[in-house]
Amino acid sequence: MNLRLKKIYIENFKGIKQLAIDFQEKTIISGQNATGKTTIMDSFTWLLFNKDSEGKSDFDIRPNDREGDPIDNVVIKVSAVLKADGKETLFTKTQEQNWVKKKGSEVSQLQGNINKYEINEIPKTEKDYKAYIEELMSEELFKLITSPQAFTSLKWKDQRTILLKLVSEVTDQDVIATDEKFIVISQTLQEFSVDDLTAKAKKALKELNKRQAELPARIDEASKGLVQADFSECEIQKADLEQQIRKLEEQETSAAKAGEAIAQVNNAIMQKQFDLGELKRTANEALISQKREIQRRIDDAGYAFSGLIRDCERIEKEIQQKEELLESNRTFREALLKNHKEVQAMQMDPNNLCCPMCNQTLPVDQGEIKIAEFQANKQKSLEDIVKNGKQTATNIGNLEGEIKDLNERLDVCKANKIEQNKKKTAAMEELAALPQQVELSDNPKYQFLSAEIQKLENQVREMGTGSGYLNQLRQKKEELIARLDRVKATLIGKENNQRVQARVLELQQEQRTTSQLIADQERELFLLEEFTKAKMDLLSSRINAKFKLVNFRLFETQINGGYKETCECMVNGVPFSSLNTGHRVVAGLDIITALQGIYEVSAPIFIDNAESVNDFNIPDMEGQLILLKVSENSGLEVEV
Template sequence: MKLKIRSLHMENFKGIKMLDVTFSGKTKISGQNAVGKTTIFDAFTWLLFNKNSSGEEKFNVRPLNEGIRVDNVEIKVSAILDVDGNGVELSKTQKQNWVKKRGTDTAVLQGNVNSFEIDGYPKSEADFKDYVSGLAQSEEMFKMLTNPQYFSSLKWKDQRDILMKLVSETSDVELAKTDGKYAPLINELEKAPSTDDIRAKFSKALSGWKKKQAEIPVRIDEAEKSKIDVDVAEQELAKVDLVRRIAECGKKMENAGSALGDLRSKEMQLQFDMSGMEQTMNRELSNKRSIMDAELRDCKNELEHFAVTISLKEKQISDNEKTITDADAERKKLGEQYNSEKAKAFDETPYLFDESKWIFDESTTVCSLCGQKLPADKIEQLKADFEERKTKAKADAKRKLSDSKSDFITQKESNLEEIKAYGFAKKNLIEELTKKNADLQMEIDSLKKQEQGTFTNKEELCKLLSEIPEEADYSQNEEYAKLKARHNEVLAEIEKLESNGVDQVVTDLKAEKADLQSQLEEVNKVIAQAANNVAIDDRIETLRDEQKEIGQKVADQEQMLYLLEEFIRFKLNKVSESINSHFKTVNFKLFETQLNGGMKDCCECTVNGVPYSTLNSGHRIVAGLDIIRSLSELYGVSVPIFVDNAESLNEFNVPDMDAQLILLSVSEDKQLKVEGV
């Protein structure tokens, strides 16, 4: 649908008593401030939507006389519109409703009454609104398509929602299938409503696994503390010795009071002494093994810690390198933009003074009534006036050239500074991450050196542990060898004796035996408690295996989140390319990369890389017209475009628009000036 204004009629509207304006395809309305340029725009929007051009419903429509409201006059606005080539006249009139209160002659204003007409036929307000809605589709759309600055005044999220309508429908699954590295995400993309839901899912899982990961060392420490600090080997040796001594007591009781008993006592003492030496020698070997076992466990724990720490730092380096690569690519692009901007040169041609247009017209020296040549002094005056106007025109052209060139240089310098600022930001990011990677690599090298030292120590401990015998070599001990020889001699003597008997020492032997049995019971209890240490060690080993599995789960969640961020960046780049393909002058930045490599949503309009907020008035208008052109194509609607502050535009940079343009410009004219362009 294409809508144009053919003409607009106003009576007593704000500061305009009576005015008729005829519009062309491009109409310029100029004059000093406060002469009524914006009032024309207000009148048109009041007619259609009962609001001014800023969207305010409550504004002063009625004229004022020295600040006092003018009553008892009708306010009328009518317009002849061209709707797809067909003319239609819309009219709106507002009257005051004066009512006399009962019992008085004083009339009181009870508000205003509006009446409406379409092609001269009276219409109800509802019917009039229905007709206007059919023309403009919606008031919001009309504002976007008729005011170049309206779209950029919206919240960035609203701008983004509108721009997304320009993108062809392509599902996340279809997009992910275009690159094999996103294959792990496809199953999630098929099930999840959005990438935000996927991020929430894996972030929640990562948080849960990290919580479990933090709990494992505490549980291992608790298990270690629950173990009993006892030397099992020593207790076993003590048990063997007690069993032997109890048996010897029994034998002594049988042989008490006889020579054989004495010999057996000697033999038992020798056996006891030998057993004590055996226990001492085996205890030393057991202690040595225990110490090395503890050192070996410490080595294994350190190696696991080194492996996890190095892996995390290497991943951090990889992530930083990806961010550096992306930042370097953006920096190169900024360099190209900087060179392109720097190469721009000001075109003086449109501002040069045209001498050919300033030739004195000799026909003006002849009287238009009688045909006779004017007096010489009159002719000289005409020529002097002509030269004065010519001189003034030259000065005006020179001034416009100087002002325009100054504006061009100022804007160019601003653009270059903006690009340099962005470039330095990327450079600083690259330098910061490069230094950070160098520090990380130094830390990794140090950790690997420590890891190698720990590994060497572990290998040496394993070797030394394997060299410790299971049982001591008693024959190498000289004292033990003497006891052994004496023990053999006593055994030989015992064999020669056959006497036996009972002695009074039986009672003492019974007491000794009872005491030894009590000690044996205590040793058995300690051994039983120590057996629980084996179960605890098994539990600790299970926890360490679980710790490795959880570490892998954490890495898996982090990998999926990293891949998801990569996919979102890939998707947004595709979306940005698709959206920006619809515009000729502007581009939209839909996300920005943060220092930590993450992404932050945004919607920022730029022209040649310069943000809309830093553009001058002229460039903002040109950007707004480019946006309107694309949105008009999207909605299939063309409506009149009112360009306020149009004096900041140059004729050469006004884009061609498939819509009616109404340029509102400040000039030195004291009265409104309407002209077709």
């Protein structure tokens, strides 16, 4: 596909009001900054793909006035003649504002923009328009071969994906053919991939290293099981301790008999103390019941007192409301009396007996009608005032009676409140006068039980401290048994030493075997890494062979010796990011040349900031060149 831009016509697009350009194989457009050079690129990509030259679809294409505000009600239009493999086609795209006057509104409101499309002056739907352009060339490929910055502006992963599509796959057999050392893994590679083998080897190496790291601690732990002791001396200690324990057991038997007698007396004391407690509990039950009854009366009086307080507050509030209403009626009655006097004193205004048009005195009959109407209205007002006055007087009498009744109820409520408070106080004084518990010192049964307990306690004291002595014997025996257990544990270690020594030798042999397995896995991993590197080098050489000036670093070595995927454009060993603007453009043109050759397509190449590139550095290109240069020209100049 050979695509050429023959003509373009721009109207009301961004800062360009009207512009038409005829293009040749090499067209130079120059002018000062902000004169519209980049706008030409933006209009062309907007025409084809509804995006600006940087690939943004949300850019503003409407022209602005001197204050920077968008200019409404102008049609934006871009037309271009494209020649594809000798066939010329006219593409036209316009944008109009959609103004809508809503129901009930006198002002139209902007409801967005409407794009219209034509091919060879035949209207098309947006879908058909896009499909026609897609048949010529995909948007992604068009961008890559029309802008030197397009490819290098992609994310490195996207660049790498495109580059890998440019060459055929590098097979394992291709790599094996480069070095004989890879023959040893050729058979395995027929069944498993390099990644699978590497993952398997890394997993095995990780487990082996973990095992190797654990073995010294396990050997050390097993060695700790070796008992270092004089076993002959332990046998002598064992016999001596067993003899001491037997003597203590004989003494313990004698002391236990005396302890049993003391225990029987203590049990009798406990039973007498229980009987004494039961006597106290029974004697105090009547006192507790009496206290409970008095407390109930205190609570009842308290609840009644609280209820009467609330009743008094409610009656006082009701009296206050009635008094406020009474005062309001009295004030209203005074106003009615005053109004009655004012109405009685009202006289007919003489002016009302004159014609409002000519100001002459009305005829007698009309005057009498006016006077009669006045007297009737006056009499009606006086009757209404009297009626309202009587009703107000009735209201005042009713309210005064109600207030009197409420005050009487309030007096009764206050008297009841005082009475309940007196009941509560009397009950509290009665409760305070009661003793804390019943005095039993004069009770014969209480005196008998107390004497019996005292007698038994004296008997225990006379029998001595047999239980304490017995506890001393038992404690000493437990200490000797603990010492004997430790000696026996040491003697058991004599039997374990042989098994421990055998286990230590077994772990040491496992340590040597694991070291050899780790070395084998490390050799296999190294060979796999070498194989991966050789494959990457072969792949890189095939891709870089597609380019004349640039080359790509597709892998980088990590600190641990492994390889990490990347994609960095280089020119003579210098990273693309470190190049100046001119060399970046030249590198981009080299990439476009390679892509044109691979995909067998060409399209107009826009070189923005072309003033940064010397003419002799621009290579011969298959595609049409459009150079956008900054110059001292106040307007745009086109040179072909």
